[in-house]
Amino acid sequence: MAKLQKSAHADDAPLEYGTDVAPDGASIDQGLLQDFMGMYLRRAYEVAYEDFRRRLGKDAMQPGYFTILTLIVRNPRISQTQIGAASARDKSSVTKALRAMEDAGLIQRLRSGSDRRIHLSVATEEGIAMQKQMEIKAADHVKALHDAIGPDRYEAFLTTMKDMIRTLEETAVAKDAKL
Amino acid sequence: MAKLQKSAHADDAPLEYGTDVAPDGASIDQGLLQDFMGMYLRRAYEVAYEDFRRRLGKDAMQPGYFTILTLIVRNPRISQTQIGAASARDKSSVTKALRAMEDAGLIQRLRSGSDRRIHLSVATEEGIAMQKQMEIKAADHVKALHDAIGPDRYEAFLTTMKDMIRTLEETAVAKDAKL
């Protein structure tokens, strides 16, 4: 490869270098990226998130809160530790989400009478209504995914993904234990 | 449902409320969340990202930069617009990534002789070495995914995911066009 001078971006302009042009978009060599699942997992998450967010519109909570609100509606008096475990989020993240939902009047938090460390969450009427409304949008979203994937492949895809998550979670735990 | 007073978190302590306890982790009712793919797509991305990051260790670039570095190694003199298109990232995100890689001595940026607006990227020897090293870790990572998913399901899973991404991207474009 030809020798190149370093371009110190803070000071110099990039160095000129011949007249070749890079290949256009259609002919980019992605090499092993073509099958690099990490990239597709990221992208799949992104496009699905975007789809759900667009369907929810601006009158609903953000997509990420749907999970927590649904957990609370379906499990009145759920604790924050339980919410964290069920949604794979740190307790500090749960606190922040619950704070926002409480401020929005969607939930209320109580203390357990039997163990005063525990904060229980229940949905308000507004929270229940919001959850129902979001669930309708979620159903549309799931239908879009269903159509995109194809009915014949949907179940297998979901099952495979769950298996993958479980296995990698176990691997991670095993590795952490070795440290 | 019983009447509950609002707890203004900034001032009051949460209200006490009886002695019931929420169900324990094993018995959480996830309702439709059980099949809410959005949650699994997020989680799948997270666990895969974590796995790759752990395999890369701290001597490599972060997982997200592997894609860009690989694109540059395999497509010398690729432009930033092309990198953005191939990695589904905004040009400002690409600039930031390239800046970091240039500072780390992994790439150099040049200007096209034929169109001086275009900045071309090429990998340095160090960049090529880094990419090779990361590619080895990426192969380990892919193998872990392969094992987690099962060889018989791997290809179908990847294909389905690509189809899903493409379809949802098209849907998004179509919706944007309607605005």
Added chain:
DNA sequence: TATTGTTATACTCTATAACTATA
């Protein structure tokens, strides 16, 4: 001592918008 939750803080990844320069 261990657990539940809160808070302050910070990190990662990313995009938007206004800009410069080039075409």
Added chain:
DNA sequence: TATAGTTATAGAGTATAACAATA
């Protein structure tokens, strides 16, 4: 006018660590 890239800024979403209250 349009395009390539830069910069300043912001914002989502999340976690870490130190902490108070309670067990």
